[in-house]
Amino acid sequence: MSILHNLTSRNELKKRILSNNDERLTLSFYKYFIIHDVKKYRDIIYQYFNQYNILGRVYIAQEGINAQISIPKQYYSLLIKFLTQLDTQLKNLRINKALNNNTSFWVLSVKIRHKIVQDGITQDFFNPDHVGIYIKSKTVNLMLNDKNTIFVDMRNSYEYAIGHFENAIEIKSSTFREQLKTVIKVMSYAKNKNIVMYCTGGIRCEKATAWMLFNGFKNIYHIDGGILGYVHDAKKKGLPILFKGSNFVFDYRMSEKISNEIISFCQQCNQPADTYVNCQYNLCHLLFIQCYQCMIYFQKCCSTLCMKNYALQK
Numbered sequence: 001m002s003i004l005h006n007l008t009s010r011n012e013l014k015k016r017i018l019s020n021n022d023e024r025l026t027l028s029f030y031k032y033f034i035i036h037d038v039k040k041y042r043d044i045i046y047q048y049f050n051q052y053n054i055l056g057r058v059y060i061a062q063e064g065i066n067a068q069i070s071i072p073k074q075y076y077s078l079l080i081k082f083l084t085q086l087d088t089q090l091k092n093l094r095i096n097k098a099l100n101n102n103t104s105f106w107v108l109s110v111k112i113r114h115k116i117v118q119d120g121i122t123q124d125f126f127n128p129d130h131v132g133i134y135i136k137s138k139t140v141n142l143m144l145n146d147k148n149t150i151f152v153d154m155r156n157s158y159e160y161a162i163g164h165f166e167n168a169i170e171i172k173s174s175t176f177r178e179q180l181k182t183v184i185k186v187m188s189y190a191k192n193k194n195i196v197m198y199c200t201g202g203i204r205c206e207k208a209t210a211w212m213l214f215n216g217f218k219n220i221y222h223i224d225g226g227i228l229g230y231v232h233d234a235k236k237k238g239l240p241i242l243f244k245g246s247n248f249v250f251d252y253r254m255s256e257k258i259s260n261e262i263i264s265f266c267q268q269c270n271q272p273a274d275t276y277v278n279c280q281y282n283l284c285h286l287l288f289i290q291c292y293q294c295m296i297y298f299q300k301c302c303s304t305l306c307m308k309n310y311a312l313q314k
Contacts, residue, residue: 132209
């Protein structure tokens, strides 16, 4: 029987991947569709990914699959073939390539979840397939300049802080579940206006558009492939990229630079900065923005107290 979990420590896995010079791609993909045997799906995917040194985070649920992975470049075509053969629903799957391929993952984790995105929706008659209209970069740019269109950012507040479309509305929250509760109230004044929703790769805003339509909103759009899809499509078509700042990512890289503008500030000195750091003190581990000078002075800690405690824990 195959072993379906890591036997090597995370630190050792990290050392291995950082010392390996093989060219890798960071990819993400998702698909909402019914999976009847989630355990079988999970086992097949883990065994295949482990065989080809594919690292990252994959969630499997009855409602579909959500994956962020790092793969040796030489195996990319094999991955496409594997997914296509795994399920007909995965044919023509949109796979977003990262904007940079710096080291992103060093562990493989394939988990069964109740949902691939925790949304808190309990209504049995909610239809997640009834989604908004997909738009690509050309239409996005046109709608950004339309005073009758409202852009709504469906990412967490710490993601919004370092990068977003100009004038996009932030639905302040730390979880997607909270956002779905809040967005209906915040946007209640705009039920008949054009609303464009977006997120990193499309998985959250796709469900959010269905939720908006379910709650009586009329003209709902979302960016095909999210921010990543928009940037790649705009580059391909030679269009201006109107996203400001950096794109937050949930891996070792923390963020990807999209524009040269820095729209956020160091939480210690208030100077322009867009680098996220986890406080080095183990009992804190706060995620916060820190400039290079404060990073050195505070030793990647969020406060003088944590810096002193960090020195004691060494």
